[in-house]
Amino acid sequence: MRAIALWGSIVAIAVRNGKASDTSYTRLVVSRTAAAVLGGYVVTYWAGAAVAKIAIEWGSLSPADAGMLSGLIQLVVYTGAIIWVCAAASMRKAWLAIAVVTALLVGIAVLLPGTPPAP
Amino acid sequence: MYLLSTFFCAYAGFAALCAITARNMPLVWTKPPSRGVVAALRTAGYLLLALSWIPCYLQWDVPMGTAAWVMNLAASGFALVFPFAYAPKRSVQAGGVAALLAGLVLLVG
Amino acid sequence: MEKSLTQRMDWLHTWFGLVLGWLAFALFLTGTIAVFWFEIQHWAQPELHGAKMLSPEATLQYSVDYLQKVAPDSRRWAVTLPDLERHPLLVLNWLDQNNAQQFARLVPDGSGRKVTTVTNGGRFFVDFHWTFNREVQDLSGRTFQWTYMLSGFVGVAFLICTITGLVVHKKIFRNFFTFRRQAKSVQTRWLDAHNVLGVLSWPFQFMIVLTGLAFYSYLYIPTGMQMAGRYPSPPGVAVVGGGGPGMLWGRYASDAVGKVAGNIVEPGNPAPNVPIADLFARAQAEMGTLSSFTVNNPGRDNATVRFGGTRARPDAITFTADSMTFDGATGRVISPAGNTVNAVQKITNVFGGLHFGFFGGTAMRFLYFLCGTAGTIMIGSGLVMFTAKRRAKAKSAAARRFYEFVDRMNVTAVGGAMFACASYLWALRLLPQSLSDPTGGFSGGVYASIRAVPLDQAMRSDLELYIFWLAWGVAAVHALVRAPHKAWAEQFAAVAALCIGLPVIGYLVPNCDIGSMIAAGDWKMVAVDLGGLCIGLMLACAAWKMSSKRVDVRVGNAVRAPALSPAE
Numbered sequence: 001m002r003a004i005a006l007w008g009s010i011v012a013i014a015v016r017n018g019k020a021s022d023t024s025y026t027r028l029v030v031s032r033t034a035a036a037v038l039g040g041y042v043v044t045y046w047a048g049a050a051v052a053k054i055a056i057e058w059g060s061l062s063p064a065d066a067g068m069l070s071g072l073i074q075l076v077v078y079t080g081a082i083i084w085v086c087a088a089a090s091m092r093k094a095w096l097a098i099a100v101v102t103a104l105l106v107g108i109a110v111l112l113p114g115t116p117p118a119p
Numbered sequence: 120m121y122l123l124s125t126f127f128c129a130y131a132g133f134a135a136l137c138a139i140t141a142r143n144m145p146l147v148w149t150k151p152p153s154r155g156v157v158a159a160l161r162t163a164g165y166l167l168l169a170l171s172w173i174p175c176y177l178q179w180d181v182p183m184g185t186a187a188w189v190m191n192l193a194a195s196g197f198a199l200v201f202p203f204a205y206a207p208k209r210s211v212q213a214g215g216v217a218a219l220l221a222g223l224v225l226l227v228g
Numbered sequence: 229m230e231k232s233l234t235q236r237m238d239w240l241h242t243w244f245g246l247v248l249g250w251l252a253f254a255l256f257l258t259g260t261i262a263v264f265w266f267e268i269q270h271w272a273q274p275e276l277h278g279a280k281m282l283s284p285e286a287t288l289q290y291s292v293d294y295l296q297k298v299a300p301d302s303r304r305w306a307v308t309l310p311d312l313e314r315h316p317l318l319v320l321n322w323l324d325q326n327n328a329q330q331f332a333r334l335v336p337d338g339s340g341r342k343v344t345t346v347t348n349g350g351r352f353f354v355d356f357h358w359t360f361n362r363e364v365q366d367l368s369g370r371t372f373q374w375t376y377m378l379s380g381f382v383g384v385a386f387l388i389c390t391i392t393g394l395v396v397h398k399k400i401f402r403n404f405f406t407f408r409r410q411a412k413s414v415q416t417r418w419l420d421a422h423n424v425l426g427v428l429s430w431p432f433q434f435m436i437v438l439t440g441l442a443f444y445s446y447l448y449i450p451t452g453m454q455m456a457g458r459y460p461s462p463p464g465v466a467v468v469g470g471g472g473p474g475m476l477w478g479r480y481a482s483d484a485v486g487k488v489a490g491n492i493v494e495p496g497n498p499a500p501n502v503p504i505a506d507l508f509a510r511a512q513a514e515m516g517t518l519s520s521f522t523v524n525n526p527g528r529d530n531a532t533v534r535f536g537g538t539r540a541r542p543d544a545i546t547f548t549a550d551s552m553t554f555d556g557a558t559g560r561v562i563s564p565a566g567n568t569v570n571a572v573q574k575i576t577n578v579f580g581g582l583h584f585g586f587f588g589g590t591a592m593r594f595l596y597f598l599c600g601t602a603g604t605i606m607i608g609s610g611l612v613m614f615t616a617k618r619r620a621k622a623k624s625a626a627a628r629r630f631y632e633f634v635d636r637m638n639v640t641a642v643g644g645a646m647f648a649c650a651s652y653l654w655a656l657r658l659l660p661q662s663l664s665d666p667t668g669g670f671s672g673g674v675y676a677s678i679r680a681v682p683l684d685q686a687m688r689s690d691l692e693l694y695i696f697w698l699a700w701g702v703a704a705v706h707a708l709v710r711a712p713h714k715a716w717a718e719q720f721a722a723v724a725a726l727c728i729g730l731p732v733i734g735y736l737v738p739n740c741d742i743g744s745m746i747a748a749g750d751w752k753m754v755a756v757d758l759g760g761l762c763i764g765l766m767l768a769c770a771a772w773k774m775s776s777k778r779v780d781v782r783v784g785n786a787v788r789a790p791a792l793s794p795a796e
Contacts, residue, residue: 048449053455068446069452071442071445075441078384082384083237089229122595137404142403178591190598191595193432194599200406205409
């Protein structure tokens with residue numbers, strides 16, 4: 001539930017940032033920092049689950065291996081996300097990309113066939 | 120002891136490359152060096168940097184030696200660049216001495 | 229929005245570098261000191277100083293004889309063998325007749341002298357830089373630990389700065405050897421220093437931060453592990469999170485009393501056992517230097533003897549998990565030597581090995597220390613450069629107040645961290661041994677973690693941490709009230725005084741004075757004292773240079789006079 005609310009707010013920010021009159025430097029800094037740190041966190045959060053799931057379902061890695069691999073990939077994802085967001089020429093593009101990528105990862109993590117058996 | 124040889128060898132290599140950097144030319148040379156000298160120093164510089172890997176390999180093995188070589192490049196680099204700011208000519212000339220010392224230490228050790 | 233990619237990357241490098249650089253300096257400082265943490269651990273335990281160590285075989289025989297005398301009918305003996313090169317301490321654990329755990333921490337010279345000092349020692353520096361002294365309880369990824377995430381975030385920021393630093397350094401090869409120490413602009417001088425330190429050691433910096441983040445990367449945002457935890461794991465596979473506490477130690481819990489693990493088998497009938505010394509020789513031939521051994525049901529017919537190799541061998545980079553088990557009665561090999569790690573863990577073992585630098589001996593450790601120092605100074609120079617560059621150009625009163633604040637934060641981060649570390653070393657030396665934890669373990673857990681206890685109940689390990697944090701607090705207050713340019717010089721001078729004083733205070737504690745240690749040939753202990761002395765002398769030079777001129781004021785025509793703080 002919290003994750004969906006967070007995702008929804010990211011989309012809202014993306015839409016809002018599209019206004020042409022967004023000239024305040026402070027707003028840019030806040031937006032960029034939030035997108036990089038918080039948006040990047042959300043992407044990384046779901047990347048972990050998605051990678052682990054893919055590794056186990058499709059890559060047939062053992063769960064321990066998959067967990068550790070997901071950690072390594074999360075490292076690359078978070079670093080890359082922050083750099084990419086700050087390199088982006090427009091914040092609107094950055095927020096939209098975060099929203100889209102997060103949705104994709106959530107989809108993989110939640111909906112990929114082969115849900116783990118009940119404990 | 121091999122590490123000392125690596126250090127001197129890399130120092131010599133960096134000194135050679137430092138001497139032919141465009142920015143440092145007026146600090147090091149009293150009259151501009153000929154193109155042949157510049158080319159020779161460039162080759163010598165890179166060669167000495169590469170050769171400095173050998174004592175590291177002799178001291179350890181390939182993976183550990185390579186790690187040590189990379190770190191030693193930093194060490195030799197610092198040993199050159201910071202004194203260079205105080206005495207450019209002498210620190211570069213010391214490169215020649217260092218090259219000789221590198222060979223000596225390797226032979227003795 | 230900045231016009232070019234380089235400008236945007238510069239923004240990222242500057243702001244992430246500044247805000248997280250304050251913490252990153254402390255991390256790098258403690259990490260660099262931690263290269264020699266075993267030696268500092270040895271330095272902190274006076275009972276071990278100058279002792280004449282037995283050979284590994286003699287140590288083994290001595291341990292077996294001791295346990296045979298003390299607990300011949302025990303269900304389990306577990307011994308941590310001393311690391312004779314770096315930190316010799318012999319820890320014997322056993323189960324007594326009520327299956328309660330007993331232990332003895334001994335000087336491995338065969339005299340039977342006990343080591344009663346229980347200290348955070350050098351281990352503090354390792355633990356601080358990834359836990360900030362908060363307990364890290366759960367290493368299987370079920371919970372989020374905020375201090376661990378913070379240290380991870382600082383690491384990610386540093387990684388980003390290494391990458392963006394390369395991107396924004398436009399003339400990186402043309403200016404490879406440039407250090408314009410006499411440039412008119414203070415900013416240029418600091419920038420050149422920052423660049424030289426960073427570029428020459430770039431491969432090391434990139435490697436150290438990447439490896440540091442990588443080997444426990446699954447714990448920062450442990451969603452991957454949580455997802456994996458929902459699947460049943462196949463039998464015989466390494467335990468999730470099995471990197472665990474053992475990963476951090478070059479050898480198994482070299483100081484902490486080991487927990488004698490479960491799975492205790494009922495003892496069989498008494499039967500003569502193969503001499504453990506023989507099994508030791510065989511295991512050593514297979515695995516190299518051994519770090520521990522465990523005997524189940526010694527003196528019975530179902531005795532087993534398990535030898536553990538060092539987690540980190542000095543002759544290989546990669547961490548290993550080697551062990552070998554023998555049948556105690558017949559000497560038959562039950563489980564042979566050979567790594568049993570799975571594929572991904574092999575990668576993290578390489579990363580761990582590279583990061584900790586247990587390999588290669590003293591020469592390698594000096595290289596690590598040198599490059600780590602370069603990184604630490606690089607961060608410091610970056611922080612100072614920020615204020616040097618912007619303070620003179622500050623246009624509004626609000627901007628000037630901000631840069632004043634940044635300057636004071638810089639002093640707290642740089643000077644404070646150093647002052648805290650130096651004070652901690654003084655605490656290690658001067659706190660009474662008698663305050664040590666009588667149970668021989670660490671009440672706060674495996675890692676150096678701070679806990680709130682009333683002062684009369686605080687043990688030595690608690691007080692050491694209190695002094696560290698208190699010293700940092702004092703430095704922070706000092707930075708708050710003094711003018712920055714005075715605060716810099718004063719804090720550096722204070723740290724220099726503490727470091728130079730390290731060999732001196734050794735004379736106040738029995739068996740710690742440098743004179744008799746040189747005579748006894750205990751170079752591990754002497755090295756820490758002398759190292760501190762050298763660093764102190766260098767810091768004293770730095771403090772002297774700082775006191776004769778202002779660090780952050782641009783020479784030449786200032787746009788407006790720098791704001792004077794009330795303390796000036």
